Each structure stands twice: as C-alpha cells, then as structure tokens.
Amino acid sequence: MKYKINEIFQSLQGEGHNTGKNVVFVRLSGCDLSCDWCDTKYHVNFTEMTEKDILEKVEKIRENKSVIITGGEPTIQNLLPLLEVLKKEGYWIGIETNGNNLIKAEKEYIDYISMSPKSKTKLKNVDELRVVNDNITVDELINYENEINAKYYFISPLDDGEDINYKSTIKLLGEINEVSKKQWRLSLQMHKLSGIV
Numbered sequence: 001m002k003y004k005i006n007e008i009f010q011s012l013q014g015e016g017h018n019t020g021k022n023v024v025f026v027r028l029s030g031c032d033l034s035c036d037w038c039d040t041k042y043h044v045n046f047t048e049m050t051e052k053d054i055l056e057k058v059e060k061i062r063e064n065k066s067v068i069i070t071g072g073e074p075t076i077q078n079l080l081p082l083l084e085v086l087k088k089e090g091y092w093i094g095i096e097t098n099g100n101n102l103i104k105a106e107k108e109y110i111d112y113i114s115m116s117p118k119s120k121t122k123l124k125n126v127d128e129l130r131v132v133n134d135n136i137t138v139d140e141l142i143n144y145e146n147e148i149n150a151k152y153y154f155i156s157p158l159d160d161g162e163d164i165n166y167k168s169t170i171k172l173l174g175e176i177n178e179v180s181k182k183q184w185r186l187s188l189q190m191h192k193l194s195g196i197v
C-alpha cells in the first residue's frame with residue numbers, strides 16, 4: 001500500500017488525555033474537510049511511502065513503541081496494512097480523527113481514538129472527544145455529549161493563526177460544567193506553548 005505521508009517525527013503528545021506521552025507522529029496528507037483555521041495546511045505536501053517504509057522510519061527515531069497517526073485526516077487512506085505492521089511489532093497506536101468516517105476493522109489495532117469533530121460525525125464511540133471552540137455554544141456541546149460516547153471530554157481554544165481564544169474557552173468550560181452530566185476539561189496545545197514540535 002502506498003501512503004501519502006506529510007511528515008514523521010518523534011515528540012510528546014501535546015493535547016488531550018495523553019498529553020506528555022512520548023510518541024512518534026505519523027502525519028498523513030490530505031483531508032475531507034477544509035476548515036478555515038486548519039493548522040496543517042501543509043498536509044497538501046506529501047511523499048509516497050509504503051507501510052514498510054513508514055515502519056522503518058518510525059523504528060529509526062522512536063524512543064518507545066508508541067505512535068499517533070494524525071493528519072490531515074488519516075481515515076481517508078486505507079490504514080489497515082499500516083496498522084497491521086505496527087501492531088505486529090507491538091506498537092501502541094493512537095489516532096486523531098475528525099470522525100467523518102467510521103472506524104471498523106481498524107478498531108482491532110487502534111488503542112486510542114481521539115476525535116475532534118467539525119460537525120455531525122459518523123463515529124460515535126471514541127476514547128476522547130476534543131471539541132475546538134470555533135464559537136461553539138453550550139447547546140452544541142450538549143448535543144455532542146449526547147451523541148458521542150467517550151471516556152474523556154475536552155474543549156480546546158481555537159488558534160486561528162492570529163489569536164487564541166482562551167478567555168471565551170474557559171468561560172464556555174465553566175458554563176458547560178454547570179449543566180453537563182459529564183466532566184468537561186480544558187485541552188491546550190502544549191506542544192505550541194512549550195515550543196516543541
């Protein structure tokens with residue numbers, strides 16, 4: 001299988017429940033959405049790599065056996081061959097997705113699903129729901145929590161390239177936790193704040 005790969009790098013997970021986890025990020029190119037504020041515009045650039053090429057590169061730079069597959073939107077490519085080779089080598093596998101596509105046979109290989117929805121999603125069962133505060137309302141958050149089953153619920157400020165809406169985000173967090181049955185938490189992009197990749 002040939003994958004469109006934007007970059008592969010070792011770092012610490014910057015966001016969500018696994019913040020600080022030492023992983024290799026495999027960033028796949030391309031997305032089925034085009035959000036105005038997308039911070040991965042460069043996902044249009046890619047080199048073609050097979051699952052074996054990817055494993056080889058990951059093996060060279062890894063500090064442990066954990067990877068996070070991100071994008072772009074990774075689920076628009078057929079992930080099964082890549083997941084199979086990584087799992088065969090004993091990797092913990094996380095994925096970052098917008099939830100537009102179902103994760104079916106892939107689920108057997110994936111240890112952690114983090115979903116950042118941009119609208120209604122097909123995916124309904126995830127480990128972590130991470131909603132970016134693109135002027136969203138308490139009602140929209142309630143809709144998400146009613147529709148999506150997750151272990152952890154996060155809100156993230158929106159970084160539009162110029163500003164990061166911290167203040168309206170913590171206000172929203174306070175408001176949702178007044179009415180929600182879930183415990184919503186704040187997720188910051190700690191890789192940007194701490195100056196790592």
Ligand SMILES: Nc1nc2[nH]cc(C(=O)O)c2c(=O)[nH]1
Binds near residue numbers: 013071
């Ligand atoms: N350190 C670090 N953590 C991340 N978590 C999600 C990322 C992404 O771009 O998907 C990302 C990223 O680009 N860097």
Ligand code: SF4
Binds near residue numbers: 031033034
């Ligand atoms: S879903 Fe994510 S990768 Fe795709 S355009 Fe939106 S922000 Fe960018």
Ligand SMILES: [Mg+2]
Binds near residue numbers: 039040
């Ligand atoms: Mg990023």
